[in-house]
Amino acid sequence: xxxxxxxxxxxxxxxxxxxxxxxxxxxxxxxxxxxxxxxxxxxxxxxxxxxxxxxxxxxxxxxxxxxxxxxxxxxxxxxxxxxxxxxxxxxxxxxxxxxxxxxxxxxxxxxxxxxxxxxxxxxxxxxxxxxxxxxxxxxxxxxxxxxxxxxxxxxxxxxxxxxxxxxxxxxxxxxxxxxxxxxxxxxxxxxxxxxxxxxxxxxxxxxxxxxxxxxxxxxxxxxxxxxxxxxxxxxxxxxxxxxxxxxxxxxxxxxxxxxxxxxxxxxxxxxxxxxxxxxxxxxxxxxxxxxxxxxxxxxxxxxxxxxxxxxxxxxxxxxxxxxxxxxxxxxxxxxxxxxxxxxxxxxxxxxxxxxxxxxxxxxxxxxxxxxxxxxxxxxxxxxxxxxxxxxxxxxxx
Numbered sequence: 479x480x481x482x483x484x485x486x487x488x489x490x491x492x493x494x495x496x497x498x499x500x501x502x503x504x505x506x507x508x509x510x511x512x513x514x515x516x517x518x519x520x521x522x523x524x525x526x527x528x529x530x531x532x533x534x535x536x537x538x539x540x541x542x543x544x545x546x547x548x549x550x551x552x553x554x555x556x557x558x559x560x561x562x563x564x565x566x567x568x569x570x571x572x573x574x575x576x577x578x579x580x581x582x583x584x585x586x587x588x589x590x591x592x593x594x595x596x597x598x599x600x601x602x603x604x605x606x607x608x609x610x611x612x613x614x615x616x617x618x619x620x621x622x623x624x625x626x627x628x629x630x631x632x633x634x635x636x637x638x639x640x641x642x643x644x645x646x647x648x649x650x651x652x653x654x655x656x657x658x659x660x661x662x663x664x665x666x667x668x669x670x671x672x673x674x675x676x677x678x679x680x681x682x683x684x685x686x687x688x689x690x691x692x693x694x695x696x697x698x699x700x701x702x703x704x705x706x707x708x709x710x711x712x713x714x715x716x717x718x719x720x721x722x723x724x725x726x727x728x729x730x731x732x733x734x735x736x737x738x739x740x741x742x743x744x745x746x747x748x749x750x751x752x753x754x755x756x757x758x759x760x761x762x763x764x765x766x767x768x769x770x771x772x773x774x775x776x777x778x779x780x781x782x783x784x785x786x787x788x789x790x791x792x793x794x795x796x797x798x799x800x801x802x803x804x805x806x807x808x809x810x811x812x813x814x815x816x817x818x819x820x821x822x823x824x825x826x827x828x829x830x831x832x833x834x835x836x837x838x839x840x841x842x843x844x845x846x847x848x849x850x851x852x853x854x855x856x857x858x859x860x861x862x863x864x865x866x867x868x869x870x871x872x873x874x875x
Contacts, residue, residue: 495600517543517629556613557870561618567625661786662791684733
């Protein structure tokens with residue numbers, strides 16, 4: 479949808495941003511066509527690097543393997559900000575029907591990262607053009623491997639936050655339309671705990687189950703028991719999700735295997751809720767496996783919640799309200815996770831959600847038909863510029 483002719487045409491954006499809208503759409507569509515998996519973003523890295531160098535951005539270089547960083551330095555003294563955009567796609571066969579659908583078989587931008595990069599490139603262009611009136615600097619972190627995790631921490635380990643005072647970024651979200659923003663202080667996205675359970679029994683012939691300890695049956699009882707963690711062990715006023723998304727065991731119908739593997743996720747906002755859920759899961763697994771004469775192993779690791787600094791979130795909320803109207807801005811929490819969490823553990827900042835739904839034609843993130851309203855691209859650039867102006871005390875030309 480072209481913002482010039484759509485319902486968002488009345489939104490007041492500076493001429494420099496409106497002039498960047500077409501390029502942002504082109505960038506997004508190229509990136510969508512060339513989606514790459516985590517840690518394999520070589521074409522994406524080359525594209526971003528070329529664009530930044532063409533703009534005259536300083537210190538453009540590879541980082542974290544397939545990531546890119548560069549900095550816009552203002553002519554006036556001021557704070558150092560970092561703007562983060564994730565760049566990787568997902569192992570999904572696209573079924574969107576878009577004329578710019580992915581050309582890389584089995585890989586798709588199904589989470590909006592192509593839009594995040596397009597907005598960041600537009601923001602870099604606008605800041606570079608206005609650097610004489612920019613106070614301080616803005617470093618860009620085009621981060622690989624968000625979907626598989628690891629990219630954010632690797633960028634931090636390689637020094638991307640050195641000298642940085644605050645961190646900002648956004649995520650396009652398909653839950654509400656372009657022209658709306660969700661932001662607030664504290665947790666905005668949940669901590670994601672990945673877990674892996676191995677249930678060990680004693681295999682044998684399927685025709686003689688009385689002589690074995692069947693881990694498939696034990697796993698079935700464990701799955702049912704684990705569904706009570708949220709409903710019976712967590713306060714209803716608190717948020718917790720426990721999902722088993724994968725189960726593997728056996729390879730033939732007439733063989734009872736020795737073990738079954740299950741994996742899944744726990745989503746929480748507060749540490750005490752997560753600790754309670756994991757402890758209860760362990761208790762249930764111990765009880766179920768013991769009752770059947772089996773054994774188990776329960777491993778887990780946690781990506782922290784995305785926690786916004788109150789002052790930084792207030793800046794975003796105020797600028798979004800001024801741009802879009804206060805009725806278009808609200809607080810929310812998602813049970814999705816994002817490794818932007820690692821940046822916000824190290825520095826104060828804000829991660830906000832930018833509406834991108836196509837009305838009633840919306841498909842959820844990570845769906846083969848996922849798409850977003852491209853009208854959100856210039857809105858994202860304009861809002862980012864306003865946030866940076868306030869956070870640096872600049873008045874950009």
